[in-house]
Amino acid sequence: MSDNMMDDARLRALKAMADRLPREIEPPAEAWDAVRAQIERDGAAGRAPGDVAFWQRPGFLIAASLLLAAGSSTATFLALRDREARPGTVAQSAGPAPVAAAGTVSTLAQFSGKENDYLRRVNGLVAILESGNAALAPETILKVRESLAIIDAAILEARAALARDPANRELIEMLESTYEKKLDLLQRTTEMARS
Amino acid sequence: MPTTSAVLRHDPRVHLTGPSAHDAGDDLVALARSGDHAAFEQLYIAHSPRVFALCLRLAGGNRVAATALLQDAFIAAWRGLPRFRGDAPFTSWLHRLAVNAMLQNARSDKRRSARVLFMDDSTIPGAESRADRPDISMDLEDAIARLPAGARTAFVLHDIEGYQHNEIAEQLGVAVGTVKAQVHRARGLLMKSLNR
């Protein structure tokens, strides 16, 4: 048998073995407990799937996440706090009030949950960096703050535009991409500082 | 829309794999989307073994990590139910969420990417030689668990779960060529391991 035929035979045998692997494996009995606990927490906070609680609205969370860039982002925090008029509203821009056509609010609502997840994760990383457990030189902290301020400014600009045009999927994707960059920078900084 | 109790009169696992599986599953999804915890629990009971098999293989046989991935996937499913349109089977959607959870964990873990092959000696290739464990027979599950992370993910998704190269590339955010190369690499490593 030639080498190629042997390889083909072995590959067929490997595929046959892979086909015989079980497609279902019973998870640990206690796995459901954590899932149930989380969806009950969501329910206790008055949320159906996809909803977000008032106390998790972006305004409250962005404030915390700006602590690391406090010096350059105070104006941002104040502007956001002032713009969060009441629960259920998105940040208003200085421009015309948003015109939400029928069926477009779901786009914003869909992103709100994700946005809160981003902010929660950002806050967690900021807490680590501010706890002193992660050691960074002052010059590095300054550079990181500058970069975070740049990212925060971009987030605010995109959110302001989204308030005027809530159905704009491109804008939502851009905003999401910018949040990812913020998260990525904080994660990388935390990891580099730790080890 | 049927009530939860009406849908749950029968063993949901049988219900969801029988001739009327599609309708019963749709009903449970619809109920869960409206906030019905019991319906979501039934979806979990019906689908978790399939998702856990995927999670366990993606996690290299680590049951603790696999359980965490499973939980992350179902929590994401609960929160994402309003976005589930039914364009794809519910199981496929759960699989995507499980793979996303794995990618999220990989990003936040000390292993910044699958390319970092070692952080401690036990993961340095060859650090644990077969001479140290002469009585171990390498069955396929064991061999898959020992694959490098990138090759393992590609092999599990392609050769076990049946996804196409382009589907895997899109979800992992890599080139199709990279996926093909990883699948090829995995097969080569597995054939070598299994033929010792």
Added chain:
Amino acid sequence: MRIRLAPALLILALPHVAEAQTRVSRSLPLNPDGGVRIHALVGTVTVRGWDRDSVTIRGSLGAGNRLHAGGGRAGVKMFVESENDLSPAASTLEIMVPARAKLWIKTATADVRVAGVTGSIDVYVISGAIDITGRAADINAEAIDGTILIRGTPGWLRAKSASGAVSFWGTSRDVTLSTVSGRIVVDGDANPRGVFERGRFESVTGDISFRGGIERGADLRFDTHAGAVDVTLPQRGADLEVTTISGTIQNGASPARPLAGRYGRGAELKTTVGDGGAGVSIRTFRGAINIRRAK
């Protein structure tokens, strides 16, 4: 420069010999595809691949620094420890490794240069410069403030800096370059026969410029909030999808003219240039976009 060292667990974990003298010269055996892990604080680390199954460390240690190195044939680790961690002296290390080794390097402000390594390369630097040349199987290079320069044809490339510039002179089938404010420059003409298959080029305010061959069926995406984007398409052309929320689009690659965006702001352009076949997507919030075609 103040850096608090992590607890010296690495030192305790290694079978090691501490070098007290200023000059360093050590050799350790290593498998051709073994792992090499380098931890240095300040100074310069230069790594070159060679065709021997060993690692050789040469160089000079700054005052008060000690080199710890050890491991087995499967993996070698080395670490420069400083007596004065508030202001560590610079050290210069030149390390030869098997060409197919798997490299992992982490420094604070040390510059890192790598050449001739064809295995995988992971480099993490806070504010030093990263310079990697060659045909590595894959490269992951990350800096907070440092610049990154990659030259050659890695199989897979990820390079990220926040405020430092990221430059890639060469081609790779799969590349992601990302900055916050640093400039991104891609010059694929440095490898005329190479092509890009999958590319992600992202910044918040950093400008992005690109030119190089693109595979038919490729997927290239340029994404920036406020940076300017300058893309030179190959002669073959591409299928373009270009959007800017409030910026401008200049299309010098084809006769197609951009249309006004939503509510009359910004611009959009969706067109095929030349034979098309490769997907190129460019998106900015307000960065200006300029598209050309190679002659």
